[in-house]
Amino acid sequence: xxxxxxxxxxxxxxxxxxxxxxxVLLTTIARATFGMTPVLQEDTLLTxxxxxxxxxxxxxxxxxxxxxxxxxxxVLDPHDHSTHGAKSWRDYFLFNTDxxxxxxxxxxxxxxxxxxxxxxxxxxxxxxxxxxxxxxxNEQYNAMISQHGTIMIxxxxxxxxxxxxxxxxxxxxxxxxxxxxxxxxxxxxxxxVAAFTLLSSFAFGSFxxxxxxYPTLSxxxxxxxxxxxxxxxxxxxxxxxxxxxxxxxxxxxRAPGMTLFRMPLxxxxxxxxxxxxxxxxxxxxxxxxxSMFDREMGTHFFTMGGGGDTLVYQHIFWFYSHPAxxxxxxxxFGIISEVIATHARKPVFGYRAVxxxxxxxxxxxxxxxxxxxxxxGMQSWLRVPIMLATLLIAVPTGIKIFxxxxxxxxxxxxxxxxxxxxxxxxxxxxxxxxxxxMLAVIPFDVSITNSYFIVAHFHYVLFGGSIMTIYAGLYxxxxxVTGRMxxxxxxxxxxxLTFVFMNLTFFPMHYQGLLGMPRRVADYAPQFxxxxxLISISAFILGASTLIFVYNLIHSARHGKVAGDNPxxxxxxxxxxxxxxxxxxxxxxxxVIGGPYRYGEEGARHAIVPEPExxxxxxxxxxxxxxx
Amino acid sequence: MSAAxxxxxxxxxxxxxxxxxEILGLIIFLxxxxxxxxxxxxxxxNLRVLKGIDWPGSFDxxxxxxxxxxxxLVASSFTCEFALLSxxxxxxxxxxxxxxxxFTLGAIFLxxxxxxxxxxxxxxxxxSVGAIFFSLTGLHGVHVFIGLVLLLLGMIRAAFxxxxxxxxxxxxxxxxxWHFVDIVWIILYTVVYCLPGVVTPAG
Numbered sequence: 001x002x003x004x005x006x007x008x009x010x011x012x013x014x015x016x017x018x019x020x021x022x023x024v025l026l027t028t029i030a031r032a033t034f035g036m037t038p039v040l041q042e043d044t045l046l047t048x049x050x051x052x053x054x055x056x057x058x059x060x061x062x063x064x065x066x067x068x069x070x071x072x073x074x075v076l077d078p079h080d081h082s083t084h085g086a087k088s089w090r091d092y093f094l095f096n097t098d099x100x101x102x103x104x105x106x107x108x109x110x111x112x113x114x115x116x117x118x119x120x121x122x123x124x125x126x127x128x129x130x131x132x133x134x135x136x137x138n139e140q141y142n143a144m145i146s147q148h149g150t151i152m153i154x155x156x157x158x159x160x161x162x163x164x165x166x167x168x169x170x171x172x173x174x175x176x177x178x179x180x181x182x183x184x185x186x187x188x189x190x191x192x193v194a195a196f197t198l199l200s201s202f203a204f205g206s207f208x209x210x211x212x213x214y215p216t217l218s219x220x221x222x223x224x225x226x227x228x229x230x231x232x233x234x235x236x237x238x239x240x241x242x243x244x245x246x247x248x249x250x251x252x253x254r255a256p257g258m259t260l261f262r263m264p265l266x267x268x269x270x271x272x273x274x275x276x277x278x279x280x281x282x283x284x285x286x287x288x289x290x291s292m293f294d295r296e297m298g299t300h301f302f303t304m305g306g307g308g309d310t311l312v313y314q315h316i317f318w319f320y321s322h323p324a325x326x327x328x329x330x331x332x333f334g335i336i337s338e339v340i341a342t343h344a345r346k347p348v349f350g351y352r353a354v355x356x357x358x359x360x361x362x363x364x365x366x367x368x369x370x371x372x373x374x375x376x377g378m379q380s381w382l383r384v385p386i387m388l389a390t391l392l393i394a395v396p397t398g399i400k401i402f403x404x405x406x407x408x409x410x411x412x413x414x415x416x417x418x419x420x421x422x423x424x425x426x427x428x429x430x431x432x433x434x435x436x437x438m439l440a441v442i443p444f445d446v447s448i449t450n451s452y453f454i455v456a457h458f459h460y461v462l463f464g465g466s467i468m469t470i471y472a473g474l475y476x477x478x479x480x481v482t483g484r485m486x487x488x489x490x491x492x493x494x495x496x497l498t499f500v501f502m503n504l505t506f507f508p509m510h511y512q513g514l515l516g517m518p519r520r521v522a523d524y525a526p527q528f529x530x531x532x533x534l535i536s537i538s539a540f541i542l543g544a545s546t547l548i549f550v551y552n553l554i555h556s557a558r559h560g561k562v563a564g565d566n567p568x569x570x571x572x573x574x575x576x577x578x579x580x581x582x583x584x585x586x587x588x589x590x591x592v593i594g595g596p597y598r599y600g601e602e603g604a605r606h607a608i609v610p611e612p613e614x615x616x617x618x619x620x621x622x623x624x625x626x627x628x
Numbered sequence: 629m630s631a632a633x634x635x636x637x638x639x640x641x642x643x644x645x646x647x648x649x650e651i652l653g654l655i656i657f658l659x660x661x662x663x664x665x666x667x668x669x670x671x672x673x674n675l676r677v678l679k680g681i682d683w684p685g686s687f688d689x690x691x692x693x694x695x696x697x698x699x700x701l702v703a704s705s706f707t708c709e710f711a712l713l714s715x716x717x718x719x720x721x722x723x724x725x726x727x728x729x730x731f732t733l734g735a736i737f738l739x740x741x742x743x744x745x746x747x748x749x750x751x752x753x754x755x756s757v758g759a760i761f762f763s764l765t766g767l768h769g770v771h772v773f774i775g776l777v778l779l780l781l782g783m784i785r786a787a788f789x790x791x792x793x794x795x796x797x798x799x800x801x802x803x804x805x806w807h808f809v810d811i812v813w814i815i816l817y818t819v820v821y822c823l824p825g826v827v828t829p830a831g
Contacts, residue, residue, distance in 0.1 A: 070785075073785045180650075243660075245653070252649045278663070282663035282664035283664075290763065300759055301671070307675075316671070
C-alpha cells in the first residue's frame with residue numbers, strides 16, 4: 001500500500017490516470033456549461049487527458065514532493081538530500097536529484113530511444129531494399145519515416161547531449177551539482193512522457209508529416225498528428241528547462257579561478273548550445289501551438305480558407321529547427337575538442353578561436369533558417385542574404401576543423417576507441433559540411449531539393465557528425481562513470497563497422513539524389529535498385545554494430561578491468577576525482593590555476609583540489625548520513 | 629531557498645555577480661518566454677502589417693475599456709513592488725496586504741479581459757486575424773493566470789511570515805515574473821490595440 005503513495009513509478013500508475021480523468025471531467029463540464037456541441041468530443045478529450053496525464057506522471061514520480069511544503073507555507077530543509085545519489089540500480093528508476101544519476105538516466109533512456117528509432121529505419125530500409133512495395137503500405141511507410149525522424153531528433157540527439165553535459169559539466173566546473181537539481185530531474189522525467197506521447201500515436205493513426213509536420217498536410221492527418229505536436233512541446237519544455245539549468249550553472253557555479261577562458265571547450269559548447277535552446281525552442285512551441293489550435297479548435301492560422309498563411313509555419317518552424325541543427329552538433333564539437341586534446345597529448349590549437357567559433361555559430365545560426373525554404377515560394381529577396389549567411393557559417397565550423405587537425409598535428413596520438421571515433425568524425429563531418437555548402441547555393445539547392453541528396457547531407461551531419469561524437473564521448477568518459485575500462489578490441493570492431501557501413505549507407509544517397517530519386521516516397525524507379533539494395537544491407541549491418549556497443553558497455557561495467565581515477569591522463573577537473581565520483585563530487589572546493597589543456601608541459605596543472613577541511617567533511621558526510 | 633544555494637561554492641567567483649542562481653535562471657527563462665511571444669508576434673506582424681489583413685467582418689478592436697485595463701495592470705506592478713519594499717518593516721501583514729491588492733488588480737484585469745472576449749463580436753474561428761488576436765491575448769492571459777497562482781502562493785507564505793529582508797528570493801522571483809507579464813502586456817497593447825496595424829491597403 002505504501003509503495004503506491006511513495007514517489008515511485010508505481011505511484012505514477014494511478015496519478016497519471018487520475019489527472020487525466022479529472023481533466024476529462026472538467027472539460028466535459030466546461031463544454032456543457034458553454035453549450036458547445038458535441039459535449040463529448042473524442043479528440044479534445046484525448047488531448048486534454050494526454051496533457052493532464054503528463055503532469056500527473058511528473059507529480060507521481062515526485063517532481064513536486066519537495067515543493068508542496070513550500071506552497072503550503074512551510075519551512076524547507078535546504079540540507080534535504082533524501083533524493084540525492086543512487087545506491088542500487090533501482091534508484092535509477094526514481095526521481096533523483098544527483099546530476100550524475102540524471103546524466104546516466106538521460107544517456108540510457110535516450111540510447112534506448114536511439115535503438116527504437118533505428119528499428120524504424122531498419123523497417124523502412126527493408127521496404128526500400130527492392131523496387132515495388134513488399135513490407136509496408138504507403139501510410140505505414142510515412143508513419144515509419146516520420147517516427148524515425150521525430151524520435152531521433154527530439155528524444156535522442158537533443159537530449160543525449162544534455163545527458164552527457166549533465167554528467168560531465170558540473171564536474172568540469174568544480175561544482176557539487178547543477179544549479180537547480182530538482183528542475184534537472186523534472187526535465188529528465190518529461191522525456192519519457194514525450195516519448196510515450198510520440199510512440200503511442202501509432203494507436204491513433206500515427207502521423208505522416210515527416211519530422212517537420214508541415215500544414216496543410218498536418219491539418220488533415222488523423223489524431224496521431226496532435227500527439228506529435230504535444231510530444232514536441234514536452235520534449236521542448238524539457239530541453240528549455242535543461243538549458244536554463246546549464247546557463248545558471250555555468251555562469252554562477254564555476255570554481256574559484258575558473259575564468260571564462262579557463263573553461264574546458266565542452267563547457268563553452270554547452271554555453272552556446274544552451275543560449276540557442278533558450279532563444280530558439282519557444283518558436284517551435286509557438287508553431288506547434290498554432291497548428292494544434294487549427295486542428296483541435298478550428299482556427300485558421302495556416303488554412304488558406306480563413307485568410308491564413310501556410311508559409312508562416314515553415315518560417316517559424318525553421319526559425320527553431322535550423323538553430324536546432326547546431327543544438328544537435330555543437331556539444332559534440334565540444335566533446336571532440338576534449339577527446340582529441342586528451343588523446344593526442346597536445347593543447348587545443350587555437351583555444352580562444354574555438355571558443356568564439358561556438359558563440360559565432362550560435363549567433364549566425366539564427367540568420368540562416370530560410371535556406372530550408374528556397375523552393376517553397378517565399379519572398380525572393382530573402383534568398384540571397386540567407387545564402388550568404390549560410391555560406392558564412394562554414395567559417396566558424398572550418399575554424400573548429402582546423403583546430404582539431406592542428407591539435408592532432410605532431411601530437412602523441414593514442415588510437416583508443418574514443419580517439420578513433422573523434423578522428424572518424426572529422427572525416428565524415430567534413431563530407432556532410434561540404435555537401436551543406438553545396439546546398440546553400442540557391443541554383444544547386446533548387447535543382448536538388450527534396451531528393452536523396454538532402455537525406456545524404458543531413459545523415460552525414462547527424463550520424464557522421466553528432467552520433468560519432470556521442471560514441472567518442474561515451475567511450476571517453478566510460479571509465480569515469482563506471483570505474484572500469486571498456487573492451488578496447490570490441491570498441492575497435494564497433495568503430496570500424498560503424499565507420500565503414502555508415503559511409504556505405506549514406507554515401508550512395510548522394511548519387512541517388514543527383515540522379516533525381518525523391519525522398520519520402522515508399523517506392524522508386526527500377527534503375528536505383530542496386531544502390532538501394534546496397535544501402536539496405538549496409539544499414540542492417542550498421543544497426544547490428546550498435547549491439548556490439550551495447551554489449552561492450554553492459555559487460556564491461558562488471559567485468560572490465562579497473563580503470564583507476566585517470567586512465568587517459570586528462571587534466572580537466574573530472575579526472576581529479578575517483579571513478580565513479582563520490583556523491584557530492586569534490587571533498588573541498590577546487591581552485592583553478594591554469595588553462596584546461598596544458599598537455600605536454602612539465603608539471604602543468606589545471607586545478608588544485610585541496611585536502612578536505614575537517615569541518616567541510618563533517619558537514620558533507622553528516623548530510624549524506626542523514627539519508628541512510 | 630533550494631538546495632542549490634548550499635551547493636554553490638562559498639568562495640567569490642571570478643566574475644562577481646549579485647545574481648543568485650535562482651534569479652538568473654528565472655531571467656533566462658523569461659528570455660525564452662519572450663521568444664514564445666515573439667513567435668506569435670511574428671505571425672501577427674506578417675498578417676497585419678506585411679499582408680494588411682484587417683479585423684474580421686466590420687468589427688474593430690475596443691480600445692477604451694482596454695486602456696483602463698492596462699492602467700489596472702500597470703498599477704498592480706507598483707503594488708507588487710511595494711510588497712517587496714514593505715519587507716523592511718519586518719511585519720507579515722503589510723506584505724500580505726500589498727500582495728492581496730496586487731492579486732485583486734490582476735484578477736480584475738483577467739475578468740475584464742474575459743468580458744472583452746465575450747463582447748468583442750468575433751471568435752477565434754473567424755479568419756486568421758481572429759485566431760491570432762485570441763491566441764496573443766490568450767497566451768498573455770495564461771501568463772496572468774500563472775502569475776495569480778504565484779501571487780497566491782506568495783500570500784500563503786506571507787501569512788506564515790516566511791518572507792524577510794534576508795530570505796525573499798521566492799518573492800523577488802514572483803515580482804519579476806509579474807513585472808514581465810506587465811511589460812508584455814504594454815507591448816501587446818501598443819502593437820495590437822494602439823498601432824493602426826494595417827499599414828498598406830489590403831491586397
